[in-house]
Amino acid sequence: MTREEIIEKGQVVYKKPTLLNDTPMHYCPGCxxxxxHKLVSEVIEEMGMTDKTIAISPVGCAVFAYKYIDVxxxxxxxxxxxxxxxxxKRLWPDRLVFTYQGDGDLACIGTAETIHALNRAENIxxxxxxxxxxxMTGGQMAPTTLLGMKTATxxxxxxxxxHGYPLKxxxxxxxLEGTCYVTRQSVHTVAAINRAKRALRKAFEYSMQGKGSNxxxxxxxxxxxxxxxxxxxxxxxxxxxxxxxxxGDLKDKGAEK
Amino acid sequence: MADQxxxxxxxxxxxxxxxxxxxxxxxxxxxxxxxxxxxxxxxAEKPWETTGMVVLQAxxxxxxxxxxxxxxxxxxxxxxxxxxPGVSLMQEGISYMAGAELxxxxxxxxxxxxxxxxxxxxxSDYFQACKGGGxxxxxxxxxxxxxxxxxxxxxxxxxxxxxxxxxxxxxLADGAIGQMMEKVVLPPFKPRRTEEEIIKECPWATTGRxxxxxxxxxxxxxxxxxxxEIINNRIQDKYRKIEESEVRYEEFMLEDAEYAIxxxxxxxxxxxxxxxVARAQGIKVGLLRPITLWPFPVKEVCKLAGQVKGILSLExxxxxxxxxxxxAVEGRIPVRHFGRLGGIIPDPDEVVDALKRLF
Amino acid sequence: MAKMKGATxxxxxxxxxxxxxxxxxPLDVLALTTKEVNRKGYNFAHEVLADxxxxxxxxxxxxxxxxxxxxxxxxx
Numbered sequence: 001m002t003r004e005e006i007i008e009k010g011q012v013v014y015k016k017p018t019l020l021n022d023t024p025m026h027y028c029p030g031c032x033x034x035x036x037h038k039l040v041s042e043v044i045e046e047m048g049m050t051d052k053t054i055a056i057s058p059v060g061c062a063v064f065a066y067k068y069i070d071v072x073x074x075x076x077x078x079x080x081x082x083x084x085x086x087x088x089k090r091l092w093p094d095r096l097v098f099t100y101q102g103d104g105d106l107a108c109i110g111t112a113e114t115i116h117a118l119n120r121a122e123n124i125x126x127x128x129x130x131x132x133x134x135x136m137t138g139g140q141m142a143p144t145t146l147l148g149m150k151t152a153t154x155x156x157x158x159x160x161x162x163h164g165y166p167l168k169x170x171x172x173x174x175x176l177e178g179t180c181y182v183t184r185q186s187v188h189t190v191a192a193i194n195r196a197k198r199a200l201r202k203a204f205e206y207s208m209q210g211k212g213s214n215x216x217x218x219x220x221x222x223x224x225x226x227x228x229x230x231x232x233x234x235x236x237x238x239x240x241x242x243x244x245x246x247x248g249d250l251k252d253k254g255a256e257k
Numbered sequence: 258m259a260d261q262x263x264x265x266x267x268x269x270x271x272x273x274x275x276x277x278x279x280x281x282x283x284x285x286x287x288x289x290x291x292x293x294x295x296x297x298x299x300x301a302e303k304p305w306e307t308t309g310m311v312v313l314q315a316x317x318x319x320x321x322x323x324x325x326x327x328x329x330x331x332x333x334x335x336x337x338x339x340x341x342p343g344v345s346l347m348q349e350g351i352s353y354m355a356g357a358e359l360x361x362x363x364x365x366x367x368x369x370x371x372x373x374x375x376x377x378x379x380x381s382d383y384f385q386a387c388k389g390g391g392x393x394x395x396x397x398x399x400x401x402x403x404x405x406x407x408x409x410x411x412x413x414x415x416x417x418x419x420x421x422x423x424x425x426x427x428x429l430a431d432g433a434i435g436q437m438m439e440k441v442v443l444p445p446f447k448p449r450r451t452e453e454e455i456i457k458e459c460p461w462a463t464t465g466r467x468x469x470x471x472x473x474x475x476x477x478x479x480x481x482x483x484x485x486e487i488i489n490n491r492i493q494d495k496y497r498k499i500e501e502s503e504v505r506y507e508e509f510m511l512e513d514a515e516y517a518i519x520x521x522x523x524x525x526x527x528x529x530x531x532x533x534v535a536r537a538q539g540i541k542v543g544l545l546r547p548i549t550l551w552p553f554p555v556k557e558v559c560k561l562a563g564q565v566k567g568i569l570s571l572e573x574x575x576x577x578x579x580x581x582x583x584x585a586v587e588g589r590i591p592v593r594h595f596g597r598l599g600g601i602i603p604d605p606d607e608v609v610d611a612l613k614r615l616f
Numbered sequence: 617m618a619k620m621k622g623a624t625x626x627x628x629x630x631x632x633x634x635x636x637x638x639x640x641x642p643l644d645v646l647a648l649t650t651k652e653v654n655r656k657g658y659n660f661a662h663e664v665l666a667d668x669x670x671x672x673x674x675x676x677x678x679x680x681x682x683x684x685x686x687x688x689x690x691x692x
Contacts, residue, residue: 001691003666006623010689013622014673016682022630025681029658030634034680052465054331066474072463074330075476076323077353083320084327088463090311091283091333092452095465113323116316190640190674230634 017041019050019070026064030230032220033062033129035187036100039197040127041069043204044096053096054088056081058110060102061135079110082117085124089207096204098125103144104134107169111143114169121178121212125203128170128215131222132241139225143167146244151225166244170217174250180212182251186219186242188234199249206254219245261442268408268434271441272338272364273298275412276310280449281362282333283311285324287343290376291432292366295338308449318343322350322363329359329425330475332455332462334416338364340432341382342373344390351425352391356477358492360419362412363397364428366435369600377600378432380522381574386429387551387581394489396496398426398503399550401521405439407548413444422499423461429550431573433523433602505548506557510536514543516616517561519582520571521547523602528571531608540612550578558585567591567616571608574598591616619691622671626661627683633658637675637684645669 019041027033044053053071057063059078066073076084081099089097106114106128114126133151134140140153144166148157158166174182181203185196196218203214219241221233228236266274273295276284286296296314304310311328315321321337328335339347344365354361365386369379384390386399398418400411408430415426456464463473479485507525510532511517520528525546535542545561547554558581561568567590570579576594583592595611597603624646631654638646638661645668648659661683663669671688 001621001689003623003663006621006671006689007625007687010621010623010671010687012685013671013688014676014684014686016685020682024630027680029632029680030636031680034682035678038680038682051467051469054463054465056327063478066472066476070466070472072465072472073474073476074327074463075357075474075478076326077349080319080323080326080350083315083323084330086313087283087285087311087324087327087335088331090313091328091331091335092464112316113320116320188678190677193677230636231639234636 017045019045020068021070023067025068027061028224030221030223030233032131032187032218035193036127036129036218037065037068039187039193039200040100043197043201044071047096047201047204049096052094054092056084056088056099058099058101058105060105062100062102062129063136065100079105079108080113081105082110082113082124082126086117086120086122089122089124096208098127098204098207100127101129102135103128103130103132103142107143107167111169115172115176118173118213118215119176119178123207123210123212125207125214125216127200128217129220130217130245131220131225133222133225135222135225146240168245170215170250173215178213179215179251180206180253181214183249184217184219184245184247186237186247188221188237202254209254211254219247263440263442265438266405266441267294267436267438268402268405268430269294269366269436270298271405271409271443272412272428273302274443275409276336277302277304277308278444278446279413279416280308280334280447281310281336281416282449283328283335284337285313285315285321285328285335286337287315287318287321287339289340289343291368291435292338292340292364295364310449318346319350322347325361326350326354326359329354329361330463332459332464336362336364338366340366340368341370341379344382344385348391351397352393352395353477354425355395355397356393357475358423359425359475360416360423361425362415362419362428363425364430367429367431369598375600376432378523378602379574379600380431380524380572381577382429383550383572383574383577386427387553395492396551398422398424398499399429400426401429401548401550402434403522403525403546405434405437405441408434409441409443418503422495424495424499429522431523500552503549504552504554506554507546507548509544509546511543511545514541514565516540516542516567516569516612517545517565518542518569518571519545519547519558519578521550521578524571524573527603527605527608531605534605535609535612538609540609542612553581553585555585558582562586562589565590567593569612569615570594571603572596573602620670621689621691622669623666623687624663624669624675625685628660628662629654630681630683631658631660632656632681633660634680636678636680637661640674640678642672642674643668643670646675
């Protein structure tokens with residue numbers, strides 16, 4: 001059996017989701033953003049919500065998310081995406097509304113907007129890409145930068161006495177009455193990617209069922225910022241990030257009877 | 258006029274009632290003196306049960322303006338209100354909305370600054386409102402009400418202009434107009450637009466890809482310089498059009514005037530009384546009241562320079578609008594400023610004294 | 617016994633040569649080119665052991681840029 005025959009007679013078992021358009025993404029080779037973009041596109045398509053989705057992009061590496069996923073997008077100011085999402089969802093309650101934000105955007109400059117939108121039980125989903133660094137501006141310290149981790153603004157490693165502790169905003173989110181589903185996932189293996197996809201689907205569904213706010217954190221790599229190959233970055237993430245940022249569901253109020 | 262209901266209320270309350278009546282879809286605000294009655298009145302009126310209008314108290318002015326940004330992206334009629342320090346916090350969001358060309362209404366019931374300043378009335382945010390305020394080359398359409406009636410009337414007008422030009426509009430009032438009670442005839446009820454109407458009227462809005470149309474994207478970002486210049490030039494062309502078409506002003510006793518006062522909002526009311534006092538003393542003075550502060554009535558002030566011997570800019574600040582008057586007059590006649598600071602409202606007698614002293 | 621035969625098609629112009637698909641493949645089907653580059657200058661992924669591919673789609677699942685389409689055929 002030749003390769004050509006398999007392609008001609010076989011089933012397509014995987015292809016790029018159609019909602020993810022052909023525009024080349026500006027992300028660095030191996031960046032986790034691309035995988036999450038694919039998952040978001042797949043879930044919207046599978047839910048049949050393409051014509052009912054309003055997405056909000058952040059300031060940070062994902063600022064141009066609107067160029068790649070073919071839904072309506074609002075490009076927010078740095079950290080303010082949850083405020084835009086809150087108003088949008090209240091004004092268009094039958095729309096699927098989500099934000100897509102990085103750690104600097106969500107857990108630093110936008111902490112107030114994030115926590116209050118979540119605690120108001122806005123029926124939205126916040127997708128949180130945590131790669132422990134400011135990618136777009138060139139690898140500076142983020143609120144989620146691990147102790148000892150070197151960045152452009154903590155070149156000798158993050159120290160408590162100088163920089164304080166990394167912020168587990170997802171744990172804070174889980175403690176809020178307004179949140180329905182809070183989970184921490186990753187996209188570094190096939191199994192992890194499948195779990196992350198199920199988490200996104202669940203969050204989107206809860207938001208459409210009016211069950212409250214949902215936060216899906218994706219512990220991610222920034223191989224350029226970390227100055228590693230994509231493969232090494234994945235290993236480094238497994239060995240260092242997961243120890244501090246434990247994977248799994250922190251809260252699932254939607255599943256409670 | 259016979260069947261019109263006349264009620265007595267504060268300027269801030271009039272803003273809230275007018276918003277409900279003109280089909281506003283959403284209000285997002287944060288308490289700050291002297292404008293908190295806007296949010297309080299809306300909360301008490303519960304318009305979400307009648308017209309379906311959304312009312313939400315945000316966690317900060319930063320958040321309220323960004324809620325307005327989000328709502329405006331979807332083509333809905335949305336607004337916020339605040340007072341000076343709160344409006345300073347909103348400047349980032351206002352700049353984004355101007356850059357993304359979004360219609361929305363921001364009400365600033367001014368108090369004295371700088372800093373935390375005072376909760377007493379002031380007009381010291383003229384520069385902020387008319388000269389940009391936030392970063393970048395942009396303008397808001399700025400309306401200056403001088404009565405509770407105008408507070409009510411300008412809500413619908415501001416939305417109309419905002420949607421006509423896809424540009425944020427501001428009602429620039431002050432603590433006196435916001436807090437004073439006057440007779441007011443509220444505007445008639447206008448239903449909120451249906452979602453179908455919004456989708457039709459605002460084909461640019463992020464409403465979801467209804468009918469699987471191509472995606473709509475609202476952004477103020479463009480990294481390619483040539484494209485960014487094209488966008489900026491288009492926005493500037495829009496501003497020129499607004500300057501040509503939307504200047505609004507009131508003239509008072511200018512026919513035989515030898516001197517003119519230019520004043521807006523509360524100061525214009527004081528000017529009218531001052532003119533009465535001055536004329537009783539034989540000083541022929543009249544008033545030009547800009548209603549739109551941007552676009553500023555440049556041509557009208559310029560024309561005045563050919564008629565009167567001098568112009569007094571009466572403002573409740575240290576002299577801000579006076580710069581626009583001087584630009585319009587181009588040095589042909591003396592232009593002086595008189596104002597009080599710290600939240601003090603000028604007295605008509607001291608205005609007349611200033612007229613005598615400065616010219 | 618039924619056997620799964622697979623094939624991958626890489627959009628080589630979209631590929632950024634991150635190598636994650638190569639790492640993800642359990643059967644070493646894919647490798648990056650060593651000399652050839654695409655128009656962006658990246659070494660790109662391609663099949664080097666095409667016969668062993670079972671069409672498990674691991675490579676395509678982990679590909680951040682959605683460059684890989686996977687086909688699968690059941691054979692006796």
